[in-house]
Amino acid sequence: MRTKVVTLEEQNRYGTVLRQVAGALREGALVVFPTETVYGVAANATHTGAMERLRRLKGRAAEQVFTVHIPRRSDADRYVATPTPLSRRLARKAWPGPLTIICAVPDPSKEQIAKVISPEQISDIYHESKVGLRCPAHAAATDLLIEADVPIVASSANLAGAPPPLNLRAALRDLGGEVEFAIDCGRTRHNKSSTVVEIHDHAWTVIREGVIDPRTVERMARTEILMLCTGNSCRSPIAEYLFRNRLAERLGTLPADLAKQGYYISSAGTAGFGGASIAELSAKELAKRNIDSSGHRSQALTIELIQRSELIFAMSYEHRRAVIDLVPSAADRVLLLDENGPVADPIGGGPAEYQNSAAHIEHAVEARLEEFIDEDRRW
Numbered sequence: 001m002r003t004k005v006v007t008l009e010e011q012n013r014y015g016t017v018l019r020q021v022a023g024a025l026r027e028g029a030l031v032v033f034p035t036e037t038v039y040g041v042a043a044n045a046t047h048t049g050a051m052e053r054l055r056r057l058k059g060r061a062a063e064q065v066f067t068v069h070i071p072r073r074s075d076a077d078r079y080v081a082t083p084t085p086l087s088r089r090l091a092r093k094a095w096p097g098p099l100t101i102i103c104a105v106p107d108p109s110k111e112q113i114a115k116v117i118s119p120e121q122i123s124d125i126y127h128e129s130k131v132g133l134r135c136p137a138h139a140a141a142t143d144l145l146i147e148a149d150v151p152i153v154a155s156s157a158n159l160a161g162a163p164p165p166l167n168l169r170a171a172l173r174d175l176g177g178e179v180e181f182a183i184d185c186g187r188t189r190h191n192k193s194s195t196v197v198e199i200h201d202h203a204w205t206v207i208r209e210g211v212i213d214p215r216t217v218e219r220m221a222r223t224e225i226l227m228l229c230t231g232n233s234c235r236s237p238i239a240e241y242l243f244r245n246r247l248a249e250r251l252g253t254l255p256a257d258l259a260k261q262g263y264y265i266s267s268a269g270t271a272g273f274g275g276a277s278i279a280e281l282s283a284k285e286l287a288k289r290n291i292d293s294s295g296h297r298s299q300a301l302t303i304e305l306i307q308r309s310e311l312i313f314a315m316s317y318e319h320r321r322a323v324i325d326l327v328p329s330a331a332d333r334v335l336l337l338d339e340n341g342p343v344a345d346p347i348g349g350g351p352a353e354y355q356n357s358a359a360h361i362e363h364a365v366e367a368r369l370e371e372f373i374d375e376d377r378r379w
Helices: 011-026 047-057 075-076 085-094 139-148 168-175 213-221 233-253 254-262 281-290 303-310 317-326 328-333 351-376
Strands: 003-008 031-033 042-044 068-070 097-104 130-134 152-156 181-184 195-200 203-208 222-227 263-269 311-314 335-338
Touching: 011 031, 011 042, 011 139, 011 181, 031 139, 031 168, 042 047, 042 139, 042 335, 068 195, 075 085, 085 097, 085 195, 085 203, 085 213, 168 181, 195 213, 203 213, 222 233, 222 303, 222 317, 233 263, 233 281, 233 351, 254 263, 281 351, 303 317, 311 317, 311 328, 317 328, 317 335, 328 335
Parallel strands: 003 181, 031 181, 068 130, 097 195, 222 263, 222 311, 311 335
Antiparallel strands: 031 042, 042 152, 068 152, 097 130, 195 203
16 A cells, blocks of 8 residues: 655645545544644544554554544543543643543443444443543644544554654654555654543543653642732632632532642732731631631732632732733733622721622622633533
């Protein structure tokens, strides 16, 4: 067999070439294609002949499954309809990108994909109630997967024992004449394979270290939310404790156990010096809601806090501006706690001012929590 090498550089022929290759892939051809990490070899998971050829080519036994490649993060829902929060969190932060996520699937026959593939073909995707998912960050790979419009599995385009290829020439040294098509997009962006992580409920294990190192995985496995006011003694502590307690209630756990599930809620001040207790009247407002805030100690806003936080809720426009001045790239992550306007500062006021401020914060926290919970349900 002669492998046909195609390029996608000519814009006026891009669609035509891509449709030709995707059509062949759909009909059972094997295709070498680029990703941001290494070149891969793809097969239609619903085509028995293609899967048998891919297994022979890679020297894989029947019980060794290949990674499912998806063009969009939302497509993961077809294979894992009820992922853990940790799986979703990693996917949101890493996809498209060089991370393969292995998810537990108790009953693959109940997943959406089981409606379009046979029970025998399910075993080509799932093994021991697990499936590996990868969403490449490469335009050609994405377009090919979309155009093929069938379940696609892939592996690195090399023979067993050979290094994963970083360019097409290296891929064809092993697979030239064994596949129908090969897409040439030059050298890959990275010099490593994707990192493979297996999810166990709220924990994770690196199965293969690649582009993303374990420390980065650890950061991505956390969801940190920061509440921000001026001195971190009046408004932001109320927001922090309310959000933490309400989130724990929604998740059916204790506030102290949120960190075990990867959720970290904190607060800071744009003009705080650190170490101060919560304002007495703020603490009383929380106590009315059966929340103990005696352990609060103020902290100053830092670049590190901003960079760690997935969401930052500011009490005023000035607080939002302080974040952006420090870290301009955080602009899309810092929002007013109340989208309708600032939360008034009760400092210097009496019980009525603190009561009004706490009620305002509580209402805003409930709205933001609903948004967060809804987002956290989706891939």
